[in-house]
């Protein structure tokens with residue numbers, strides 16, 4: 001009897017092992033397939049760690065000299081546009097780029113050159129395969145989640161330094177975002193998102209700093225948040241059960257990122273586009289904003305090229321970025337400005353979620369209107385971690 005039990009256990013274990021290996025194999029195929037798209041300007045082994053996007057932005061500003069609240073280099077005013085496309089998988093880009101290998105194109109294989117922001121940005125610089133989630137199995141491993149992802153990109157570090165591993169961790173006070181670093185030096189900076197948790201939890205201490213130092217020229221804005229008069233207002237606005245569920249430190253912190261006038265389209269990405277245009281026109285030096293609909297549609301309908309809600313939200317935000325791109329081009333021609341543009345994702349997704357250490361969640365991408373120096377490329381990246 002004992003032998004039979006052992007044999008049954010052994011059988012179950014081997015079947016389970018095959019199952020897990022099988023899953024990993026399928027998942028690995030995703031990384032291999034995505035690495036093979038012809039539109040990247042690097043290869044899978046050279047995938048760029050997401051925290052390195054910060055270095056690109058930081059060196060762009062630090063090459064110039066900050067004079068009277070402007071960053072000047074060779075007589076031109078340097079500015080940065082940082083645009084996030086939340087939860088846009090690497091394979092979602094096959095909906096807007098031509099892939100000469102014709103993999104996985106969902107019957108659609110031509111570049112949207114007439115209306116694609118990412119195509120326009122890449123045409124001046126590059127488009128790179130990249131990764132979120134730290135080095136799997138090492139100290140730097142972090143959730144492929146929204147707060148960890150954007151914080152790595154905006155601070156230039158993994159959670160081991162910035163402290164944000166999950167959506168519930170406040171960022172360490174000794175690691176400023178690029179917005180705060182340059183606002184302290186006198187540049188006008190800002191970040192807009194319609195997901196309040198990022199400001200109420202992750203950037204809580206930066207909100208505290210701005211409240212204590214109101215002369216700092218930095219605007220954090222939750223586009224669909226009206227000013228609250230009471231804690232009950234917050235409960236109502238955020239659709240919470242009771243006051244205990246409020247994430248903001250207090251009403252002052254809540255209102256510090258609120259909008260005086262919430263537009264009627266505030267919950268849609270078109271409001272983000274309009275707000276970013278407004279900040280560009282207002283003369284900000286660092287304009288940051290995150291398009292949220294791809295992630296929201298992913299959570300509701302699925303992070304998949306087979307889902308029209310997901311695919312359309314990717315295409316919509318890409319088209320909005322085209323408008324931002326053209327506005328910036330016009331300013332460069334007429335106003336003696338020089339812009340760095342970064343467009344990127346925070347994590348991928350699968351099914352209706354993300355956050356795990358799998359290729360579909362870890363693999364992301366970044367477009368920049370300047371070529372990335374090869375020193376930014378990963379070395380021997382295998383989809384989980386770089387070579388030792």
Ligand SMILES: [Zn+2]
Nearest residue numbers: 086087146346
């Ligand atoms: Zn996200």
